[in-house]
Amino acid sequence: GGALPGAVLALGAAGAPLRLPRQYWRFVGLGDLLAVAGAAAIAAALFTVGLHLFGAWRPPNPAFPVIHAAALAALLIAGRVAGLLQAARHSGESSPDAQNVLLVGAAEGTDLFLRALSRDRQAPYRVIGILSLRARQAGRRMQGHAILGTVEDIEAVLDGLRGEGRLPSVIVLASGLSGPALEAVLDAADHHGVPVRRAPAPTTLAPAGGQEARRVELRPVSIEDLLDRPQVPLDREGMARLVQARRVLVTGAGGTIGGELARQVAALGPASLTLLDHGEYVLYEIDLELREKHPEVVRRAVLADVRDEARIRRLFEEIKPELVFHAAALKHVPMVENDPLEGLLTNALGTRIVADAARAVGTTAMVFISTDKAVNPTSVMGASKRLAEMYCQAFDREARHGQGTMRCITVRFGNVLGSTGSVVPLFRRQLERGGPLTVTHPDMRRYFMTVREAVGLVLQASVVGTTDPENMPPELADGGIFVLDMGAPVKIVDLARRMIRLAGLRPDEDVEIRFTGLRPGEKLFEELFHGKEAPRPTEYPGLLVATPRTADAALVGRAIDEIAGAARSGNPRVALQQLGRLVPEFEHAPEGTVATR
Incomplete structure (x- = not known):
């Protein structure tokens, strides 16, 4: 008469440690079923031991414990599966308008x-x-x-x-x-x-x-889904070591690249983060975003122009940043063609001012964000960025040969999807208006990557560039430039067609694609390496190193000052002549060019 209560007690004793009564069976998995089987086996063993101890009932067969465990497990699982089937029948019923x-x-x-x-x-x-x-x-x-x-x-x-x-x-x-x-x-x-x-x-x-x-x-x-770029493994621990407990400053923090740099740096736990930009609203936006997402980070938003040498020097002396990311730049090629002197002052002189101020206060490393348009430039924007590259390379070479302490790391890459002034936001606006989508030339090609990927690789390059000399790619010892592996270039007209299709429309039928002709300073094909810059792979996926073409820092600095003097006096002819002398591969194409080296 006590066999049935004994079996129930045995099952309760076996199931309690495995928390079977608390299991949420609607989300049952293999582990839960194994737990049921284990509980059944333990219950059968306890029940059999109890029978032997108290002699209440003799099992008819020596295999009874095994049969008992199997039957008990089957009953327990069957009950739960029946419940699952009932729940699935009701929950899986589609609504009438599905x-x-x-x-x-x-x-x-x-x-x-x-x-x-x-x-x-x-x-x-x-x-x-x-x-x-x-x-x-x-x-x-x-x-x-x-x-x-x-x-x-x-x-x-x-x-x-x-x-x-x-x-x-x-x-x-x-x-x-x-x-x-x-x-x-x-x-x-x-x-x-x-x-x-x-x-x-x-x-x-x-x-x-x-x-x-x-x-x-x-x-x-999204258009990003179509890039087909594999996920690159990044040294997150190295990035954390680079940033944690350090004073970090980001110029151009209100821009696409600078803003993403600020986000990723804030997530790594700096001692403080200074956001510098000359645009009031964009600076306010990124500061507000970081305050909401990373309230624990000590931040400071600074309105300043990188061309204001006295202001930048005072600011750096006050903050004493240990790590500087220099993303501030004028990057829109036709706009800089319209106002070339402004581009020279911001991109070349501004970089010299930031680099000088950083070195003067003992900054550990400055990271300069460059562009593929600096390779064989046909625009003032590209040539001004190449001049800035030369200055940073010269600084870095001095540091690596014991003539200075600040590493100056240059990272060059192509277009970032969705950045301000780029083609993707333009196409989105044109699509919202019903078209047409404007493309300058049927054969126009550009390199693309997402901003998150680009900034992740910038941080990766920063880690590699600040490692001990014995672990460093040899090209970096003489001012080599990091170049991000951008994959294959994309035809802009193909990008336009993809975006039209993603909007559920048909290219050339629902939405017209109109060719408008090359703009001032534009090239059909951008390049990531100069002919004399043999690309070398690194052990880090997504990062290449360009064999350096270096110059003397003092010489380049004086030349930048001369160009700045001509720019401030409103003399574009002299400024561009000096630029051409310093960057001999610069072939100015104010009407755009279909040729490439």
């Missing part, structure tokens, strides 16, 4: 999306099929949904669904899809008139701590 969707992507992201849909009581989407990235998964099923093929089969799959009257209302991209594969999906979607959206990030789809996941909300595909 859209048919075709799910495309890697198995892990697809599985997360399907689980999130099953938990959404008002699921706005009804999955009618899946396209996988792997051929061996085709023909199988995932959570009851058919895997209709791979991404390469998308045209045939959409044709088949259209024939069945089940063409999806939207194509949903799970994680793992970018570059050419994403292009193929967009092409097929464009052909069938089906919009494409991205699934939420996996971190928002997966519930944590037994909590319900948030509502499944799709987002548009």
Whole structure:
């Protein structure tokens, strides 16, 4: 008579340490099922020991404990699976106005999306099929949904669904899809008139701590998704060592690059962070953002012009920054062509003033942000940045040969997606107005990367550039320049077509692309290396080193001062003559050029 109560007590004693009564079974996993099996085995063992101790009942078979454990585990698991099926039947019911969707992507992201849909009581989407990235998964099923093929089969799959009257209302991209594969999906979607959206990030789809996941909300595909740039591993520990407990100053902090530098530096825990910019509103914005996101960081926002030598010197003497990121610049090529003297004063003289002030107060390292337009420049903007590179290289060479203490690290890269004054925001504004999208030339090409990636690599270069000499690439000993690996250049007209398609429109039909001709100082193709700068890889992915072409710091400094004198007196002819003498590869093309070296 005591066998049944004994079995119940044994199960309770076994299940309590494993917290089975508290398990949130709606989110059950393999570990939870193993816990159930373990509890059943422990309960069977306790029950058998109790029978032997008290002699209440003799098991009919020596294998009884094993049979008892298996039956108990089966009953426990069956009860929970029945509950799961009931919950899935109710939670997976799509709302009456749910859209048919075709799910495309890697198995892990697809599985997360399907689980999130099953938990959404008002699921706005009804999955009618899946396209996988792997051929061996085709023909199988995932959570009851058919895997209709791979991404390469998308045209045939959409044709088949259209024939069945089940063409999806939207194509949903799970994680793992970018570059050419994403292009193929967009092409097929464009052909069938089906919009494409991205699934939420996996971190928002997966519930944590037994909590319900948030509502499944799709987002548009961004132009960044099409770059197909692999994630570069970064030395986060080295970056932290570089920044932590140091006084850091960022010039141009209100700009795209300077602002992202400020964000990433603030996250690394500096002793203090000084934000310097001559634009009041942009400086206010980045200061407010950092105050909200990193209230623990000691900050100071300073309105100042890098061309004001007395002001910059006083500021540096007061703050004594240990690490300076110099991102302040005039970067818009046609604007600088219209006002070349302003470009020379800001880009060349401003860099000399900041570098001199930093070295005078014992700054450990200054990092100068350069541009691919400094290579074989055809614009005043590019030539002024090359002149600034030369000064920083000369400073760095002196430091590495014992003639100074401040490292001066130059980092050169191409265009950043979405930066102020760049082509992506321009295209977005033109799309909002219904077009046309203006492109200067059908063959115009540029290098692109995201601002987050660019700044991450700038910080990585800063770590490498400040390491001990024995661990340093040999080219850096003589003022070598870090160059970010930008991948393959992108045709601007292709970028325009992609953005039109991402907006759900058709290029040349819904939105016109208009060619306007090259602008002053513009080149068809930008270059990352001069002909005499042989690129050398480093052990750090994404970073290359340009073999240096150096000059004497005092000589370059005097020449910059002479150019600044001519600029201040309003004499562009003399200023540009001096610039051409210092940067012999400068071939000014005020009407734009289709030639490149």
